[in-house]
Amino acid sequence: xxxxxxxxxxxxxxxxxxxxxxxxxxxxxxxxxxxxxxxxxxxxxxxxxxxxxxxxxxxxxxxxxxxxxxxxxxxxxxxxxxxxxxxxxxxxxxxxxxxxxxxxxxxxxxxxxxxxxxxxxxxxxxxxxxxxxxxxxxxxxxxxxxxxxxxxxxxxxxxxxxxxxxxxxxxxxxxxxxxxxxxxxxxxxxxxxxxxxxxxxxxxxxxxxxxxxxxxxxxxxxxxxxxxxxxxxxxxxxxxxxxxxxxxxxxxxxxxxxxxxxxxxxxxxxxxxxxxxxxxxxxxxxxxxxxxxxxxxxxxxxxxxxxxxxxxxxxxxxxxxxxxxxxxxxxxxxxxxxxxxxxxxxxxxxxxxxxxxxxxxxxxxxxxxxxxxxxxxxxxxxxxxxxxxxxxxxxxxxxxxxxxxxxxxxxxxxxxxxxxxxxxxxxxxxxxxxxxxxxxxxxxxxxxxxxxxxxxxxxxxxxxxxxxxxxxxxxxxxxxxxxxxxxxxxxxxxxxxxxxxxxxxxxxxxxxxxxxxxxxxxxxxxxxxxxxxxxxxxxxxxxxxxxxxxxxxxxxxxxxxxxxxxxxxxxxxxxxx
Amino acid sequence: xxxxxxxxxxxxxxxxxxxxxxxxxxxxxxxxxxxxxxxxxxxxxxxxxxxxxxxxxxxxxxxxxxxxxxxxxxxxxxxxxxxxxxxxxxxxxxxxxxxxxxxxxxxxxxxxxxxxxxxxxxxxxxxxxxxxxxxxxxxxxxxxxxxxxxxxxxxxxxxxxxxxxxxxxx
Numbered sequence: 232x233x234x235x236x237x238x239x240x241x242x243x244x245x246x247x248x249x250x251x252x253x254x255x256x257x258x259x260x261x262x263x264x265x266x267x268x269x270x271x272x273x274x275x276x277x278x279x280x281x282x283x284x285x286x287x288x289x290x291x292x293x294x295x296x297x298x299x300x301x302x303x304x305x306x307x308x309x310x311x312x313x314x315x316x317x318x319x320x321x322x323x324x325x326x327x328x329x330x331x332x333x334x335x336x337x338x339x340x341x342x343x344x345x346x347x348x349x350x351x352x353x354x355x356x357x358x359x360x361x362x363x364x365x366x367x368x369x370x371x372x373x374x375x376x377x378x379x380x381x382x383x384x385x386x387x388x389x390x391x392x393x394x395x396x397x398x399x400x401x402x403x404x405x406x407x408x409x410x411x412x413x414x415x416x417x418x419x420x421x422x423x424x425x426x427x428x429x430x431x432x433x434x435x436x437x438x439x440x441x442x443x444x445x446x447x448x449x450x451x452x453x454x455x456x457x458x459x460x461x462x463x464x465x466x467x468x469x470x471x472x473x474x475x476x477x478x479x480x481x482x483x484x485x486x487x488x489x490x491x492x493x494x495x496x497x498x499x500x501x502x503x504x505x506x507x508x509x510x511x512x513x514x515x516x517x518x519x520x521x522x523x524x525x526x527x528x529x530x531x532x533x534x535x536x537x538x539x540x541x542x543x544x545x546x547x548x549x550x551x552x553x554x555x556x557x558x559x560x561x562x563x564x565x566x567x568x569x570x571x572x573x574x575x576x577x578x579x580x581x582x583x584x585x586x587x588x589x590x591x592x593x594x595x596x597x598x599x600x601x602x603x604x605x606x607x608x609x610x611x612x613x614x615x616x617x618x619x620x621x622x623x624x625x626x627x628x629x630x631x632x633x634x635x636x637x638x639x640x641x642x643x644x645x646x647x648x649x650x651x652x653x654x655x656x657x658x659x660x661x662x663x664x665x666x667x668x669x670x671x672x673x674x675x676x677x678x679x680x681x682x683x684x685x686x687x688x689x690x691x692x693x694x695x696x697x698x699x700x701x702x703x704x705x706x707x708x709x710x711x712x713x714x715x716x717x718x719x720x721x722x723x724x725x726x727x728x729x730x731x732x733x734x735x736x737x738x739x740x741x742x743x744x745x746x747x748x749x750x751x752x753x754x755x756x757x758x759x760x761x762x763x764x765x766x767x768x769x770x771x772x773x774x775x776x777x778x779x780x781x782x783x784x785x786x787x788x789x790x791x792x793x794x795x796x797x798x799x800x801x802x803x804x805x806x807x808x
Numbered sequence: 809x810x811x812x813x814x815x816x817x818x819x820x821x822x823x824x825x826x827x828x829x830x831x832x833x834x835x836x837x838x839x840x841x842x843x844x845x846x847x848x849x850x851x852x853x854x855x856x857x858x859x860x861x862x863x864x865x866x867x868x869x870x871x872x873x874x875x876x877x878x879x880x881x882x883x884x885x886x887x888x889x890x891x892x893x894x895x896x897x898x899x900x901x902x903x904x905x906x907x908x909x910x911x912x913x914x915x916x917x918x919x920x921x922x923x924x925x926x927x928x929x930x931x932x933x934x935x936x937x938x939x940x941x942x943x944x945x946x947x948x949x950x951x952x953x954x955x956x957x958x959x960x961x962x963x964x965x966x967x968x969x970x971x972x973x974x975x976x977x978x
Contacts, residue, residue, distance in 0.1 A: 355828060359875040415876060
């Protein structure tokens with residue numbers, strides 16, 4: 232049995248967890264660990280340019296692959312820089328293990344150089360955290376951290392490692408545990424058969440059902456089962472922002488994303504429904520509008536792996552707490568197609584079709600060469616969709632471009648749409664695209680961003696050069712913080728407080744070139760599609776495509792604050808209420 | 809109002825996870841007491857929470873999700889005994905203190921210290937009884953009070969038992 236130090240045991244434990252990539256940034260408290268990394272070749276360390284990006288990259292990797300993303304940072308500023316990334320993963324339930332160096336045990340609490348209370352500062356945004364108290368416990372803690380991160384409702388786990396715990400001179404026998412005991416953590420219990428029966432009975436009797444699927448279906452790998460259920464009932468399906476791809480957008484039963492900027496037909500369907508089946512979605516405030524006025528005529532079934540999410544916002548008639556795939560299979564076994572009111576559901580689908588025809592999204596903007604002086608951001612997404620055949624991994628930042636991508640790129644597969652839905656973290660797009668590209672080097676990986684967001688982690692262009700990551704960056708450049716501007720237009724009388732850059736934007740083409748990448752600028756709709764094809768076809772180059780889009784464009788539909796799900800603005804001049 | 813018993817790992821940071829949950833999610837704690845149990849690896853925490861029933865149900869769920877929390881019991885749902893202990897310091901004579909104790913029913917009082925011009929009395933009762941007793945004291949002589957918070961335990965077979973350890977293999 233080879234002896235290990237705490238530092239080498241930590242890296243060996245990661246290798247035993249089949250970790251191939253560790254995103255991080257070195258520093259004093261983590262140096263023993265970095266020396267251990269140098270002396271092995273199983274775990275590859277990826278040096279980013281800022282710790283926030285390390286966490287987002289691991290996060291993107293985790294979202295695209297379903298595996299646990301792994302991060303290593305140093306103490307103090309390394310740890311605090313990681314916080315935004317950890318909070319992002321926490322809000323979207325992404326499995327991560329974040330290892331932070333810490334000052335030596337005897338210095339903790341003395342305000343030592345680069346000391347920060349990582350356990351304290353990360354507590355509200357982690358699923359769990361560990362402070363290593365003896366080097367010998369490292370293998371077991373790593374094992375526990377991975378189990379906690381990926382089981383149940385996934386989430387980030389922090390392991391804080393004081394420097395003396397990784398002392399290369401303190402050696403011990405290493406053994407990676409095959410199993411571990413945790414009396415305070417257990418898998419969710421089985422759903423009672425009676426709950427399944429109640430759910431089936433509601434589904435069989437519904438005349439206006441909606442399947443409302445979220446990120447839990449993607450995390451729970453239950454897309455196939457969702458598809459079977461939708462086909463049996465012929466039920467309309469809407470996906471949340473986090474759930475895009477859980478149900479294929481090109482399927483006839485798909486009615487688009489719901490919520491704040493959801494489609495008119497999806498929000499109307501939620502409002503008029505008589506049965507909402509929430510699957511791995513959590514009635515987030517962006518999808519319910521005012522909970523007091525939320526879909527009052529609908530019975531509700533809620534399937535979620537987190538019992539804390541059930542009846543947190545909306546009371547439900549049937550709760551199904553547990554694994555989505557398993558529960559859906561139980562339902563599929565019980566449900567009898569003969570009992571479904573096919574005629575009523577046919578009428579219901581027609582009603583939804585009518586809504587779509589009234590105020591649905593215009594998917595012809597590009598094909599009909601809808602010309603105005605400036606390129607519309609929606610046209611850019613449509614062009615991207617065409618050039619990538621709808622098959623790319625799309626990451627995004629936060630703002631108008633995110634919503635346009637969510638509305639107009641039709642995701643047919645789970646794990647292809649990677650965005651910060653819960654926390655809404657600007658700066659997420661580029662580093663998460665790096666994580667995806669590491670996992671899928673042969674696939675198209677595109678970061679849809681804006682000139683505001685991209686500048687929050689732009690330093691990662693350097694990381695992309697170092698590791699040869701030919702991601703594509705589509706920058707919807709509207710010369711302003713667009714989503715804030717939209718709100719200021721709508722609610723603050725067009726008083727543009729702090730959203731303009733006053734000619735201080737960089738020349739993104741030159742900027743990309745200075746990092747050794749390809750830069751492009753597109754201002755004319757007539758050259759958009761050709762340049763997009765050119766951009767996507769450069770398989771071994773990072774291309775930064777700076778597209779000037781109409782700065783006056785707003786994202787619609789938009790739910791009216793405080794209203795119900797049918798109260799929307801559908802354009803600058805039209806309201807439904 | 810709900811009276812909640814929690815069994816949790818006796819580990820550094822465990823208490824802050826539980827207490828942090830309350831501030832993080834905007835729940836109010838009325839009283840809190842915590843100490844190790846007969847199993848030294850576990851701490852028992854008893855708290856009184858003044859929130860509506862729907863909020864209490866969320867609190868119980870969220871508490872159960874905290875990894876260091878082993879078991880949660882809503883004492884308000886079971887038959888239980890509960891009591892609170894308070895120590896008060898009064899600037900009175902021992903004679904006066906004895907008179908206060910004689911009239912203290914339903915709380916049970918006892919003089920536990922007498923030094924210089926000050927007397928310390930320990931009283932035991934339900935939290936409302938202790939409230940009433942404290943209100944009955946003359947404000948001018950009443951110098952200090954410390955309260956244990958409401959303690960409680962289910963009667964008979966209403967145990968707060970830790971589940972057997974879950975072995976996870978994968």
